[in-house]
Amino acid sequence: MNLTNLSTKDIAVLLSSPQVSENLLTALQIDERKTVKRLLSHYKNEQAEKKRLHNLYKxxxxxxxxxxxxxxxxxxxxxxxxxxxxxxxxxxxxxxxxxxxxxxxxxxxxxxxxxxxxxxxxxxxxxxxxxxxxxxxxxxxxxxxxxxxxxxxxxxxxxxxxxxxxxxxxxxxxxxxxxxxxxxxxxxxxxxxxxxxxxxxxxxxxxQYDRQYPQYGFSQHKGYGTKQHVIALTKYGPCPLHRRSFEPIKSMLSD
Incomplete structure (x- = not known):
């Protein structure tokens, strides 16, 4: 298949069709145009993603x-x-x-x-x-x-x-x-x-809670027990959003 007379726009249209022939893909492999190489790479990545998603629906x-x-x-x-x-x-x-x-x-x-x-x-x-x-x-x-x-x-x-x-x-x-x-x-x-x-x-x-209790850094760690969060807990103590049954909060409150 000779692609020399086709513009990159034409090739993009061909690659977007439901059925892409092996002859076209073979010809694109040897096309030296950088734009064509990018189009082919994008097509291959898209096909790989479609295959991955198909498997995700098994x-x-x-x-x-x-x-x-x-x-x-x-x-x-x-x-x-x-x-x-x-x-x-x-x-x-x-x-x-x-x-x-x-x-x-x-x-x-x-x-x-x-x-x-x-x-x-x-x-x-x-x-x-x-x-x-x-x-x-x-x-x-x-x-x-x-x-x-x-x-x-x-x-x-x-x-x-x-x-x-x-x-x-x-x-x-x-x-x-x-x-x-x-x-x-x-x-x-x-x-x-x-x-x-x-x-x-x-x-x-x-x-949203971070705006209400900015001292804890909720917008950054989302409530997880990061070093930043534990330091804030030690400094300020727990707020109403903290889980009293979780450590180290449980020990803080018992002390």
Whole structure:
């Protein structure tokens, strides 16, 4: 295939078509134009990302093949921090919808999470959230609070799921067919989406709390037990947002 008469704009159009021939890709490999090389590199990266995302839907495709349409993913954020709530999110995505870079929220930068979060909101069939505050966490413990948040998020979905994919935590009392997946936020698109929604919304809430209690640096560490946070706790003592059942706060209060 001779590409010498084609402009880079023409080539870009060819690469954006649903079917790209092997002959075209072979010809592009030997084209010396820098712009063409960039176009080819972008195309290869995009194809690799589409393949990765296709694999990320493997659980969803499995249940879809059984005749199920509405498959939810659920995850939580905020189990480990010393302050603030734990938040769970449940998300139902259209099967195979293309959200570039969708992944476990912990593997993404804050800027990437914000961008993907908006795409999830734009494309999801249904989303719900549940917030369990620090006082309830102290009263019932963080594990139970996290489970309650996930139960609430699932049952609050405006579209009733036919299957629920859960990140790790077994929800034995869930009255909907479900599957708990270890490290599910890196293995299921639906759980990954839920992890991003929960993480972004909790981070935003902690940034708001930072304005109320600026001495603790909540906007930076989001309530986690960083050195900066522990130093602030030692200097100022806990505020109403701190979890009294967590160390070192529990020991501070007993002293």
């Amino acid at each position: 659980y969803e495709y499995h249940f879809h093949a059984q005749g199920l349409k509405y498959i939810a993913g659920v995850d939580e954020a905020g189990r480990g921090p010393l302050a603030g709530p734990v938040i769970a999110a449940a998300v139902i995505l259209p099967l195979g919808c293309y959200i570039p870079k969708l992944n476990d929220s912990k593997k993404l930068s804050a800027a990437a999470r914000e961008k993907i979060y908006q795409q999830i909101l734009d494309q999801a069939i249904a989303i719900s959230r549940s917030f369990i505050d620090e006082k309830t966490i102290d009263r019932i413990n963080i594990y139970q609070a996290s489970m309650n948040a996930m139960y609430n998020a699932i049952y609050d979905l405006p579209t009733v799921p036919q299957e629920v994919l859960i990140d790790a935590t077994p929800l034995d009392d869930l009255e909907i067919p479900h599957l708990s997946i270890i490290k599910g936020d890196a293995k299921s698109a639906s759980i990954a989406a839920a992890s991003i929604v929960a993480k972004v919304e909790r981070d935003r809430l902690m940034i």
